[in-house]
Amino acid sequence: MNLAEAYNELMEHSKEVIMLNNIRSILYWDFETYIPSKSVQQRSEQFGYLATKIHEKTTCSRIGELLKLIKEDSAYDSLNEIEKRNVYLVERESTREIKVPADLVAEIAKQSTIAVQAWKKAKAKAPTNNNAYHEIFKPELDKILNLSVKRANYLDPDKSPFDVLLDEYEPGMTSEMVDVLFKELKEGLIPLIKKCMNSPNQPDKSILSRKIPIIIQEKLAIEAAKEVFYDLERGRIDTTEHPFTTGFYDDVRITTHFYETDFTNSLYSVMHEGGHGIYNQNMPKEYIYQPVGTYCSLGFHESQSRWMENLIGRSHEFWEHFFPKFKEITGDIFSDVSLESMLHAVNVVEPSKIRVTSDEVTYCLHVIIRFEVEQELLSGKITTEELPQIWNQKYKEYLGVDIEHDAEGVMQDTHWAGGGFGYFPTYALGNMYSAQMQATMKKELSDYKELIRTGNSKPIFDWLVKNVHRYGNRYDPPALIKKITREELSPKYFLNYLEEKYSSLYGF
């Protein structure tokens, strides 16, 4: 078997794994949108089947043989950059998967389902029962935490569990690197928040609660999707409890949730998920069934969603362009509202308890709290017993808010219940990537703001397609950010962006 044959066979294996993932994403979408209420058990059997198949295909001994053949072949260097990357990515994934015993994989899958159920139950009870976290959630959280640490130790016993898990979401990123970035970020954010809070120039948030019928919000959602160039001929928008994006290339699905008296919820979740959506729609089609044909990292994915939601969707220029259309669609609901009032309202800075609804300036502090707590939890420095108390202290210290119960505290997110340790930093990294890339883009598209203001932002979209989406998974995040911006990741661009924007909004 020569090099080309071995490589092609390896790619056939990859194709199958990607195909199964693709199929799974459609079943997942259906599960979250239209599945009949009593069909859940049957679907979970299908998910179990697909998970097993994907694990089998990723770890089968033939992959090891093919990798050996390829890497030991004297012609190995004749492979091009893309081919070498594919080989590297298959090896990384299969080496990782092989290290974890199959029964641990199954146990984690099972325990995460149990823990998510317990989390839901405990979260619902927490507002009226102070012990809900301890009685219902903690025992299951302990189990999934221990299993996750066990898994991390299988993957790399020489590294801290946190670093091992973070690397799965953000390859090449370490807690040390994140630590440096987050310290600088925190130091910049805290005074900025204070300046906003202390400004006499506060927005009238009440306009955001004006009632907009769902049918009108649906029209706004379609417009918002178009604004971010989300292709509705290769995608859909549906409604679910929690918005998400799934699917890739020519079949991408985003979801949103409509609330009559909270239109920004759907408007911005469509722009956010639309940002994820365009990434998935515009990855390099020529590599659709190869490892290189997927996205770079969760952080980079978040950079696209936050770009659309915040850098564009909450910008002055965007509202200059969008407000007339918005007013036309909403009739006379906002006829008395000025552009400046609307802009300031959608950019209100206000320390709060809930990450997902927090503003652009305070958002990263929510992530930093999780990062700090999570590291200590995984290293055993703190226990789940004391977790709520530490959580609440940090919220008081960093954001000045009092957590009244664990549903608005340590149990607000589902990630840990689902075994998603090491995931949170990617949200803040996404903000930093986006601002740093925007700085580069502004140099290349000197009329950047003008493009948005005049509703001609196609060149911005094209730039993102060319510089981010089309690369697929050719580079790890540290290399990709450097390739695009010619610099390593730094919080300064994000801080500068916030400083410039919010000093103007709040007048300081």
Add this chain to the structure above:
Amino acid sequence: MNLAEAYNELMEHSKEVIMLNNIRSILYWDFETYIPSKSVQQRSEQFGYLATKIHEKTTCSRIGELLKLIKEDSAYDSLNEIEKRNVYLVERESTREIKVPADLVAEIAKQSTIAVQAWKKAKAKAPTNNNAYHEIFKPELDKILNLSVKRANYLDPDKSPFDVLLDEYEPGMTSEMVDVLFKELKEGLIPLIKKCMNSPNQPDKSILSRKIPIIIQEKLAIEAAKEVFYDLERGRIDTTEHPFTTGFYDDVRITTHFYETDFTNSLYSVMHEGGHGIYNQNMPKEYIYQPVGTYCSLGFHESQSRWMENLIGRSHEFWEHFFPKFKEITGDIFSDVSLESMLHAVNVVEPSKIRVTSDEVTYCLHVIIRFEVEQELLSGKITTEELPQIWNQKYKEYLGVDIEHDAEGVMQDTHWAGGGFGYFPTYALGNMYSAQMQATMKKELSDYKELIRTGNSKPIFDWLVKNVHRYGNRYDPPALIKKITREELSPKYFLNYLEEKYSSLYGF
């Protein structure tokens, strides 16, 4: 390896095939309902992948080894009836599939997708372009026809391609048997149609065109689904161009289509697909992932749908029960219409061009035309070139109607485009099965009509579950009809049923 081990391993293989089919059915449902317009190519790749996997799993050499081990085991006779049936069904399926080369399977999957696209395009153009069939559809039809014949020849070169393909849909049934049944049927139907046509007592069809807003028809659809005991907690109703049913057990999906001025279209398609739906929902759960845990045949499937649509949905008793509810839901639209007028209108007998909207009496003639044409097409006695002309002649001869263009003629159905040759007879068989079973049921449930009249038809549903659905695929159709009715299939019950019903409606 002992018998139990070999049998269990064989069942593991079956489970995987059934799981993949189950997954495919959800992807198919999505394909027909919510898929974005430009996602078709990607989905067809998934279908191709699943088809290949299913073929591989069905034909893998291990199955042959296991079957050999099982059948040669001295303890073979200790297997119970269900286990033996499972072994038989696996063997039948794998023996069949092994005969067809994998590349032919893939080619058929691909070509059927292309041909269906061409059919759609040609059908849309046919009303204004006389050559649409010849220019757009015929080249693709030729390909799928040739591939289907090729496949049939691989399956059994000694039998006619038509018989080979028919046997896949209706195991144990041959064209010779169908021929005998259809001759008797035709001889009974033609004079019956004449009697209806010549009767002075004609219904006022115009009431069926009264405009009912879609939102009200949706309510009727839900009621219709409940009438046939279709479980909406383990199923859904969506809208598609052509109604269909897919999925099984706890996740069944039916579809319908609403037309403002044609309410019977959605009402009866829901009852029809609901009949298919209850079959799929009530197969024997204990065998969900075994071959015996599926349905008997397409003909038996159709017997359930036609039962709900016609034997119940178009009966005097049903309208006695349903009309008050119907009037309540539709407001004053039908306040001037009597029960007898409505009943006669929904049972109008009228030779027409379109099978799917044809009445109960003329319906089987549409099927018989297809049966006759299809046999000659597959045996090469006629070509696709002359097909439209022959089609139109037969419609003139049997039904007295003039086909004006191919969209209402040879291109009305999608079956051939999708490679479904040998499928059509099952529609007429379904009518015959249903009437014959109804005759048996009436002996066992002496208050049959009263149950429907009073809206207490649960015992009828229960009878069907017990005597049809719960058997799953334990018997081939000829054995099942004999088991249920203690007789071989005969058209006489269906003809008697029609004679009794229509002589009363038309007064002859």
